[in-house]
Amino acid sequence: MSRFYIVCCSFIFVLAAEAMTSAQDSAQESKNVPSAPEQLFEPREYADADGTSLKYRLLKPVDYNPSEKYPLVVFLHGAGERGDDNLAQLKHGMRDFCDSDRRQKFPCYVLAPQCPEEEKWANVDWSDATVKLPTEISTSLKLTLAVVDSMLKDAAIDKNRVYITGLSMGGYGSWDALYRRPELFAAAIPICGGADPVIAEKIKHVPIWCFHGSDDKAVKVEFSRAMIEALKDSGGDPRYTEYPGVGHDSWTATYANGEVHAWLFAQRRSQQTAVTQP
Numbered sequence: 685m686s687r688f689y690i691v692c693c694s695f696i697f698v699l700a701a702e703a704m705t706s707a708q709d710s711a712q713e714s715k716n717v718p719s720a721p722e723q724l725f726e727p728r729e730y731a732d733a734d735g736t737s738l739k740y741r742l743l744k745p746v747d748y749n750p751s752e753k754y755p756l757v758v759f760l761h762g763a764g765e766r767g768d769d770n771l772a773q774l775k776h777g778m779r780d781f782c783d784s785d786r787r788q789k790f791p792c793y794v795l796a797p798q799c800p801e802e803e804k805w806a807n808v809d810w811s812d813a814t815v816k817l818p819t820e821i822s823t824s825l826k827l828t829l830a831v832v833d834s835m836l837k838d839a840a841i842d843k844n845r846v847y848i849t850g851l852s853m854g855g856y857g858s859w860d861a862l863y864r865r866p867e868l869f870a871a872a873i874p875i876c877g878g879a880d881p882v883i884a885e886k887i888k889h890v891p892i893w894c895f896h897g898s899d900d901k902a903v904k905v906e907f908s909r910a911m912i913e914a915l916k917d918s919g920g921d922p923r924y925t926e927y928p929g930v931g932h933d934s935w936t937a938t939y940a941n942g943e944v945h946a947w948l949f950a951q952r953r954s955q956q957t958a959v960t961q962p
Contacts, residue, residue: 719782721774725796729770730831738827739770739798743781745791753842755792755949757781758832760825760850760857766799773798776851777939786942790949793841795831799824805850805857808878815856815907817880821864825857829865844953849873851935852903859911862887871951873944875935876900878907881914888920891951895938897930923947 725741745754759781761773773796780786781794799805805825807818821829836843848869850858855877862872863883871891892915896908905926912924927934938944 719779719784721778721782722771724782725774725778725794727770730827730834732827732830736823736827738824738831739768740828740831741770741774741796741798743778743792743794743796745793746784746787747791748840750840753840755790755845755847756832756835756839756841757792757794757948758828758846758848758861759794759796760805760828760848760854760861761796761799762850762852762854763804764852766801766803766853768798768800770798776935777849780939780945786945790945792949793835793839795828795835797824797828797831799853805853806860806879808856808860810903814910815878815880817863817882818860821860822857825861825864829861829868832868845870845949845951847871847873847948847951849875849948850877851875852877852932855903859883862890862892866890870953871948873938873948874908874911875938876903876908876932878903879911881910884911884914884918884920888915888918889954890920891922892920893923893925893944893947895925895927895934897927897932897934899929900932900934902932 725743728742729737729739731737759777761776765772765775778796803824804822807820807822808815832846835841846869848858848861849872855874856879858872858874859877859879862869863886866887869890873893875895876897894908894912896905898905908924912922915922927937
């Protein structure tokens with residue numbers, strides 16, 4: 685066998701191997717779906733009749749089918765993610781909603797508004813020993829609920845499967861949103877926040893799973909405990925998970941937990957309080 689023949693065969697083999705590798709890479713790239721929240725969440729902005737605006741991000745259902753209606757999850761971020769970059773609010777929890785397997789299992793809309801600096805989802809004094817019900821809804825929460833109402837009119841949303849969740853400042857906001865619109869939400873997951881127990885009677889019918897770390901130094905765990913007891917005393921049936929030895933970050937484990945996602949998406953408005961579908 686000539687050396688020329690061997691060299692030619694070797695060269696052809698290398699070319700074939702390179703072509704196969706290139707084809708495999710291209711196929712892999714075509715299968716890869718971006719999973720980073722900043723890629724999947726569309727940046728948007730809402731303005732009311734007075735011109736007051738709210739920046740937000742929106743995740744749409746994967747493999748959208750116009751003949752179907754989808755759940756809507758409203759996510760309220762913490763104080764550290766306030767601003768106007770329309771990006772920081774995706775820092776915590778939203779990557780879990782972007783997980784490809786979960787998106788396939790629970791296709792949904794996820795609304796992630798951003799609260800401006802110096803504003804809050806609920807106008808409560810964080811330094812108080814107890815949480816007092818704010819007289820008025822905050823501007824940021826009011827605008828967020830306006831976005832939700834707009835989506836209920838224009839998007840393919842299952843009106844009996846609108847959920848709210850939030851962490852820290854967003855935990856306060858989740859409780860406050862429930863109080864302001866108890867007929868709207870099918871379930872809520874408030875994390876390491878707090879509320880005035882006087883609201884329990886009004887929201888006792890809403891399925892709630894509350895989370896808090898036992899060693900939270902930023903938001904007292906007693907705030908969540910008080911809300912759970914008030915709900916039970918009012919005839920509600922809330923779920924409560926307290927993480928032993930955990931500080932303020934009780935959201936990472938919560939949003940990463942598949943059982944939490946499964947519970948949330950299984951909830952629907954009761955026949956007594958259901959919102960009529962168009």
